[in-house]
Amino acid sequence: MSTSVNGVGSGIDIDSIVTALVTAQKTPKQDQIDTAKTTATTTLSAVSSLKSALSTFQTAMTDLNEAKSFAGLTATSSNSDNLTATVGTGAAAGTYSIKTTQLATSSKVATQYITSGTTFSAGTLTLTQGSSALGTIKVAANASLSTIRDSINTQLKSSGVTANIITDSTGQRLVISSSTTGASTDISVAASSGLESLAIDGSAETGSVATATKGGYVTAPTQDAEYTIDGLSMTSSTNDVSGAISGVDFTLVAASDTATTLTVDTNTDGLTTSINSFVSAYNTLMSSIDSLTSVTSSTDDDGNATTTGAALTSDSSVRNIVNSLRNALVGSSTNGGTISLLSQLGVSTQTDGTLKVDDDKLETALEANASSVEGFFTGTGGLITRMSASLDIYTQDNGLLDQRVDSLNDTLSDLATQQTTLDTRMTKYEATMMAKYNAMDTLVAQLNATSTSVMTTLNALNKTSSDS
Template sequence: MGLTANGLGSGLDINGIVSALVNAEKAPKEAQFNVQEGKLNTQISALGALKSAISEFTDKLKPLSDPNTFNGFTSKLSSSDFLKVKTTSDAVAGSYNISVKQLAQSQKLGSAAVADADAAIGAGTLSFSVNGESFDIEVGAEDSLKDIVKKINGSDSNVGVTATIVNGDAGPQLVLTSDKTGEDNTITVTASADSSSALADTFTMTELQPPKNAIVTVDGVTITSNSNEIENAISGVNLTLTAADVDKTTTLTISPNTDGAKKAVTEFVDAYNALMKTVQNMSGYDPETKKAGAFQGDALIRGLQNQFRSVMSSSFGSEDGQMMLANLGIKTTREGLLEIDDDKLTQALKDKPEQISDFFANEDTGLVAKLTEVSENYVQTGGIIDSRDESLDKQLSRIGDSRKQLAIKMAAYESRLFAQYNAMDLLVGQLNAQSSMLQQKFDSLPGLVSKK
């Protein structure tokens, strides 16, 4: 605001008059800018919420893109005391009676007892063999039983033998254990030494524990394994044996994993409905609050709705023919949302798991691939939402520029008004001064009588 005396000549409040005139010119335009900025900021915020909703929906598509979601199986044991089970996609639904007759175990060999585990035994060579593979260690003249244990366990050529010392009643003994279970993994030890060395006598080995294979029967069929981990004992079923009892039978039931598939489909439907409600709120009108959504009538929202609805109502090919969401008991309501017929979905997942898997998960033509394509068009960097966001930012920037131009214009307008009113005030002051001077002259003329 310019500096001025407060109407010294005219007595008028020039500052107040100029301020009122400037505000009268500026206020409507600033109010218009505020409305425009508020609308643009609301739309920018709404775009962020829309992008987030689409991303959350896309995340719920991931389980549906995995064929194992529909082709997987669950296993149930009547007793878990003897074994554990893990299924693969190759499993076949059915019931099996399993009995664990024997667990696999490793062989253990013991050396002759010695008087002192720290005493030297004598020089020579020890040769070890396990399942056709072998390695040697050289024993020095000063090496004790403890030194030999370290050399065996620390050998880079060790083919599967672990050594330890057991202090029994007869004295310390070196005990060898095969690292692998089963009869194929037996240990042989050969000691080579001269007659003055006790190495050969010490390493005359005694079997402390025989190697055993695991023995299992499945519906009366015997299965023998070197390991307690048995892969594909039944097609697509891996067994882990934990205990044995020839008199006990465990029933294993394999069934399609419809619960997992149903959960994935339900979450997909819920996520789609949440997305559509977000979109409807942005584009609709609330008669109670009398407020319109941020994108009421906007082509971006209409385009998004139309593309998603088009994909949802389409049919997709599989090896067994065409399929639609309606075939799974999923239909579209009048509000444009999805609704699940629980019984129909459950039955479809039981009857046609492979066809449903192909319907959702086919990487080129499946429903997930098509929905993901639509989503990415909107949320990817440089996509439709980013482009609109950039456009809104530019409009905000232009409003900022317009505010600056208005401020410059109003400053010039204010200066012009002050100049005009100050000039008027000066003129009025001069006229008042002249009027006073004339009055004084008239009052001083002879013959005139003052009317005080």
């Protein structure tokens, strides 16, 4: 504020008068800006909270929207150190005795010993796996063993083939490994002239440890897995077995003299957990929405009843979101077989909009229709997909909520501009008023001085006249 020496000529408190005038001019617009800013800031925070709650719900739905979350059956191994298993489509309840006598192995081969520091002539190395060609490696003149190793790793990495160098007191050996398992998948290397020391016969044993005069397999040639299911002999080129038991995938982990029991049974506990997780995620979202839209009743100092709405009370977007979710809940699922409605699983909507699980009804429903639960919840026509999809228009990048956030930020930016304009205008108005009142005060001081001078002259004249 401008300063002045108050009322030197008039005795008036100019600062107080100017302050009152500025306040009277500024208050209406300031109140308007403050109210709009508070509303925009509160709404922005609420919209951001809403988007966060919706995103959290969709993440939970994504985690649940997998066949394993709602699989009607589950596979249990009596010894996971020997065998593990998962259930897929088409499985049926049953018990199986599986005994693994040998695991499928992959090829690991090595060259003969190579003297450290050896360089090689220009040529080619042709690698094959079983009867299939892997590729040809070009070797430049004076290439080192490490250079050849790097070339193999670069060119054949997509084939699951890797190379390394093993060194001991006798020398170096190039070792080549494959991730492919099964009989007749041994790696062999044919070498051109000048590179004979790098040739490998993958079906033959390497030379003795002491001399290693030829390249060949390390430990043993490749083999298929051999196992039995309830006494029936089976083989597999991999240790991950699919199709041997309808709808069940299992992995042979270790060979054993003892059979492992694989049990495929109703996944009651897993289904119950997943359904309750779904209900919990939905209820958490509804609670968050309720806190953003609730109306609070109270009593003022005079005893009158008042109500206060939350930031998104009566907000149309929130109503549309809730309606979309509720429509998905009561709608029919197209993949659920005998289960088409959530109520068939003992899940009902309460008066506050949240869901409640009737444990007894759920248990009964799972006993009769466990196989239909997966299709009801998951997949293209499943409940989870439909519910999450109904929110995409709001939560996606540049979706409705992002657009609203942008609009509110624009509003706050405009209000900041209005505040700056108002402050500038009031500063000028204050300076103008202060100048006017100071000028008035100066004029009054001058008039008072003139008045005093005139009165002094008149008094002197009167005194002179009286003396005569």
